[in-house]
Amino acid sequence: GNTKQPRSSSSLLTILLPLYLIIGHGAQLLSSIANRSKRYLCASLLGSVKPRSIYAFRPLHCSSVNMSGISKACCSIPPIVAQGYQGKGEYKTINGMKTYVTGPDSASKAIFIVYDIFGFFPQTIQGADILATSSEQKYRVFMPDFFEGQPADITWFPPQTEEHKQKLGNFFQTKAAPPANLPKIPSFVDEANKLAPNGKAFESWSILGYCWGGKIACLSSAKDTKFKAAVQCHPAMVDPNDAKNVTIPMAMLASKDENPKDVEAFGANLKVDHYVETFSTQIHGWMAARSNLEDEEVRKEYERGYKTALSFLQKHA
Numbered sequence: 001g002n003t004k005q006p007r008s009s010s011s012l013l014t015i016l017l018p019l020y021l022i023i024g025h026g027a028q029l030l031s032s033i034a035n036r037s038k039r040y041l042c043a044s045l046l047g048s049v050k051p052r053s054i055y056a057f058r059p060l061h062c063s064s065v066n067m068s069g070i071s072k073a074c075c076s077i078p079p080i081v082a083q084g085y086q087g088k089g090e091y092k093t094i095n096g097m098k099t100y101v102t103g104p105d106s107a108s109k110a111i112f113i114v115y116d117i118f119g120f121f122p123q124t125i126q127g128a129d130i131l132a133t134s135s136e137q138k139y140r141v142f143m144p145d146f147f148e149g150q151p152a153d154i155t156w157f158p159p160q161t162e163e164h165k166q167k168l169g170n171f172f173q174t175k176a177a178p179p180a181n182l183p184k185i186p187s188f189v190d191e192a193n194k195l196a197p198n199g200k201a202f203e204s205w206s207i208l209g210y211c212w213g214g215k216i217a218c219l220s221s222a223k224d225t226k227f228k229a230a231v232q233c234h235p236a237m238v239d240p241n242d243a244k245n246v247t248i249p250m251a252m253l254a255s256k257d258e259n260p261k262d263v264e265a266f267g268a269n270l271k272v273d274h275y276v277e278t279f280s281t282q283i284h285g286w287m288a289a290r291s292n293l294e295d296e297e298v299r300k301e302y303e304r305g306y307k308t309a310l311s312f313l314q315k316h317a
Contacts, residue, residue, distance in 0.1 A: 104132075112205060113210075140196075
C-alpha cells in the first residue's frame with residue numbers, strides 16, 4: 001500500500017512541456033537579441049545606420065550585415081604590374097594643360113585626378129587606368145599636369161637634409177600653393193566636358209587626389225563644387241576645419257604616417273556621407289609615386305585601396 005505509483009506520461013508532459021517552452025523560447029529569444037545587437041553594432045560601424053560615417057579598423061569582419069559596397073571587393077580590376085608599367089591612355093592638351101586621359105570614349109561618368117607633388121609616376125598612371133577600367137563602372141579619367149613638367153624631386157621626401165626641407169617648403173609655397181591651382185579646376189572640367197559621349201557634358205564628375213592632391217580634392221569639395229563625390233588618398237596637410245566646408249560625399253584613405261588625431265577629427269567634422277579608413281601598414285604615398293609594388297603587402301593594399309575608392313565612387317557618383 002506504500003508503494004509509489006509512477007507518474008503517468010501525461011503527467012510528466014504537463015510538467016516538462018512548459019519548461020521546454022520557457023527554456024527553448026528563452027534561448028531563442030536570447031539568440032535573437034544577440035543577433036540583433038550584433039547586426040546593429042556592425043551596421044553602426046559600417047554606416048548603414050545614422051550617423052552615416054564609417055570608420056574601418058582592421059581586422060573587423062561583420063559578415064551578417066550589408067557592407068554597402070565599401071569594405072567588400074567592389075569589382076574586378078586589372079592585375080597590378082609591379083615594374084615597367086605602360087599606360088593605357090594618352091596625353092591630350094585640355095584647357096592649356098597636358099593631361100593624361102584614360103578610359104573608354106563611351107564612358108558617361110568622369111573622374112578628375114590630382115596627382116601628388118611628384119607628377120606623372122608609373123604607379124600613379126597605373127592607378128588612373130585602374131579607376132577607368134573596373135568591371136562595374138567605366139569612367140573617363142583625367143589627370144592634368146598642374147606643375148607643367150616640373151614636379152618636385154622624389155628624393156626630397158622624406159627630407160634628409162636642410163636643403164631638402166627648404167626645397168620642399170618652397171615648392172609648397174609656390175607651384176603647389178592651393179590658391180595657384182584651385183582656380184584651374186572648374187574651367188578644366190568645362191573644357192573636358194566636350195569629350196563626353198554626347199559632346200556636351202559627362203553625367204557626373206568625381207575628384208580623387210593623392211597626398212598634396214588630397215588637400216586639393218578636399219578644398220574642391222566645398223559649396224558650388226562641380227563634383228558629386230571625392231576621395232583623398234594618404235592626404236597631406238589634413239586640417240579638420242576643412243571638413244566643415246565639404247558638401248559632397250567624401251572618403252579618406254589615410255596611411256600610418258598621417259596624424260591619427262587629425263584624421264579622426266576630420267571625419268568627425270564631416271556632415272556628409274563619408275568613409276574613413278587608416279591603412280595601418282602603409283606609408284604616406286602607397287597608392288601613388290612612393291608605392292613599392294614589388295612588395296607583396298604593399299601591392300595587396302594598393303589594390304585594396306583602389307577597390308575601396310571605386311566602391312565609394314560607384315555608390316555616390
